[in-house]
Amino acid sequence: xxxxxxxxxxxxxxxxxxxxxxxxxxxxxxxxxxxxxxxxxxxxxxxxxxxxxxxxxxxxxxxxxxxxxxxxxxxxxxxxxxxxxxxxxxxxxxxxxxxxxxxxxxxxxxxxxxxxxxxxxxxxxxxxxxxxxxxxxxxxxxxxxxxxxxxxxxxxxxxxxxxxxxxxxxxxxxxxxxxxxxxxxxxxxxxxxxxxxxxxxxxxxxxxxxxxxxxxxxxxxxxxxxxxxxxxxxxxxxxxxxxxxx
Amino acid sequence: xxxxxxxxxxxxxxxxxxxxxxxxxxxxxxxxxxxxxxxxxxxxxxxxxxxxxxxxxxxxxxxxxxxxxxxxxxxxxxxxxxxxxxxxxxxxxxxxxxxxxxxxxxxxxxxxxxxxxxxxxxxxxxxxxxxxxxxxxxxxxxxxxxxxxxxxxxxxxxxxxxxxxxxxxxxxxxxxxxxxxxxxxxxxxxxxxxxxxxxxxxxxxxxxxxxxxxxxxxxxxxxxxxxxxxxxxxxxxxxxx
Numbered sequence: 074x075x076x077x078x079x080x081x082x083x084x085x086x087x088x089x090x091x092x093x094x095x096x097x098x099x100x101x102x103x104x105x106x107x108x109x110x111x112x113x114x115x116x117x118x119x120x121x122x123x124x125x126x127x128x129x130x131x132x133x134x135x136x137x138x139x140x141x142x143x144x145x146x147x148x149x150x151x152x153x154x155x156x157x158x159x160x161x162x163x164x165x166x167x168x169x170x171x172x173x174x175x176x177x178x179x180x181x182x183x184x185x186x187x188x189x190x191x192x193x194x195x196x197x198x199x200x201x202x203x204x205x206x207x208x209x210x211x212x213x214x215x216x217x218x219x220x221x222x223x224x225x226x227x228x229x230x231x232x233x234x235x236x237x238x239x240x241x242x243x244x245x246x247x248x249x250x251x252x253x254x255x256x257x258x259x260x261x262x263x264x265x266x267x268x269x270x271x272x273x274x275x276x277x278x279x280x281x282x283x284x285x286x287x288x289x290x291x292x293x294x295x296x297x298x299x300x301x302x303x304x305x306x307x308x309x310x311x312x313x314x315x316x317x318x319x
Numbered sequence: 320x321x322x323x324x325x326x327x328x329x330x331x332x333x334x335x336x337x338x339x340x341x342x343x344x345x346x347x348x349x350x351x352x353x354x355x356x357x358x359x360x361x362x363x364x365x366x367x368x369x370x371x372x373x374x375x376x377x378x379x380x381x382x383x384x385x386x387x388x389x390x391x392x393x394x395x396x397x398x399x400x401x402x403x404x405x406x407x408x409x410x411x412x413x414x415x416x417x418x419x420x421x422x423x424x425x426x427x428x429x430x431x432x433x434x435x436x437x438x439x440x441x442x443x444x445x446x447x448x449x450x451x452x453x454x455x456x457x458x459x460x461x462x463x464x465x466x467x468x469x470x471x472x473x474x475x476x477x478x479x480x481x482x483x484x485x486x487x488x489x490x491x492x493x494x495x496x497x498x499x500x501x502x503x504x505x506x507x508x509x510x511x512x513x514x515x516x517x518x519x520x521x522x523x524x525x526x527x528x529x530x531x532x533x534x535x536x537x538x539x540x541x542x543x544x545x546x547x548x549x550x551x552x553x554x555x556x557x558x559x560x
Contacts, residue, residue, distance in 0.1 A: 124467055126463055126466065126467065149469050149470075149471070150469075152466065152467055152468065152469035153469035155467075156467070156468075157463075157464075157467040159460055159463070159464060161460050163458070163460035163461050163463065163464035164461075164464070165461060165464070165465075165479055165483075166461070166483060167482045167483055167486070167557075176468065176478070177468040177469070177470075180468070180470045180474050180478060181468050181469040181470045181474075222464075225464075225468070226467070226468075229468055229469060
């Protein structure tokens with residue numbers, strides 16, 4: 074299978090602090106990769122580099138055959154193919170749920186209003202929020218906001234979806250509804266996904282591959298159930314002892 | 320010489336004519352001031368992450384620095400000099416400057432035009448700082464969410480940063496609009512027949528200071544109240560987020 078995302082010897086530094094050390098890694102089309110690791114291990118930075126919210130300091134990033142840094146003028150094309158869901162939802166507070174979801178198709182894909190609204194209404198129905206389409210983000214619960222945010226990212230029709238700790242800011246009773254939506258995206262549409270999370274249950278049920286990061290390096294990777302059952306490194310054993318199992 | 324109500328009724332037509340002029344200078348001034356202010360406020364943030372600029376995809380460094388210095392220089396110059404000096408400069412000094420530098424012999428700026436220009440550039444400098452502060456207060460996450468959808472820098476500013484920041488600009492804009500309206504009273508020095516000037520002229524002919532200045536004050540109060548209430552209405556309509 075073709076690699077839709079590839080990183081070759083990627084390093085990333087913020088000032089004098091190096092957060093990613095010589096990362097080599099690839100994601101195949103249709104693959105669900107779950108990235109775990111302690112805080113500060115560089116997992117968020119890793120996926121933020123994929124859609125160029127952070128620019129890699131050295132090495133090569135290839136997304137859908139666009140090469141960074143050589144083709145940095147084409148970053149917008151990358152972002153059209155790579156949707157992102159954030160820990161803090163980051164919905165546009167002045168737009169309704171429907172307008173939030175229609176925003177991408179309308180502005181970045183340049184669709185007609187009617188077309189964009191139809192797509193948005195469909196996606197809101199898929200995430201179970203049809204009756205909330207005229208609500209503003211401030212009138213929705215955290216779980217509902219995150220589901221709108223997922224619909225907003227999907228609306229641009231990306232080939233890859235990045236999830237940056239999508240359930241970490243949620244109350245426990247809302248985590249399930251968001252994970253369910255993510256599972257259905259993985260299973261029904263065969264979406265390529267990279268998910269940074271602490272939800273080990275989700276990782277083993279949905280993940281095709283689990284990556285454990287520590288100190289800016291990929292320490293272990295493999296099938297989620299195997300990696301979790303037989304951690305080879307001390308650090309992963311430690312980490313797994315600390316995270317809850319759902 | 321008690322309080323004579325007839326003095327007020329007699330002076331009202333002239334004062335209303337002055338108030339009308341005050342109103343015109345203010346409205347044109349703050350309209351132009353908004354344009355100057357938005358341009359200079361965004362200009363001071365050129366090339367920064369507040370406008371979604373990321374190190375790899377920013378305006379060429381030289382251009383961004385030039386825009387920042389130009390906007391900054393404008394704001395600091397205007398904030399650092401009295402508005403009355405600015406009015407004098409535009410009305411009296413600027414035409415001389417033009418004459419000195421060019422062959423144009425009879426260059427003049429109308430007093431009313433000079434008044435409007437003064438409010439435009441003066442209010443613009445203060446509004447620039449209001450714009451800058453509000454734009455800087457927009458959550459970085461919302462900017463990243465916009466960028467991650469693949470929209471252009473212009474779309475990001477027009478559809479995300481702009482509307483979110485505008486809501487936060489309204490209270491300080493109210494301040495500035497009211498200050499600008501009251502600043503028009505200073506144009507008495509360049510002979511614009513606005514409200515204060517009309518009051519002064521009537522007073523000079525009948526010496527009824529109490530009646531005249533009381534009426535003038537109430538007229539200003541009515542105008543500033545209208546400004547404040549219009550902004551409150553806009554604010555309330557946008558209150559929901």
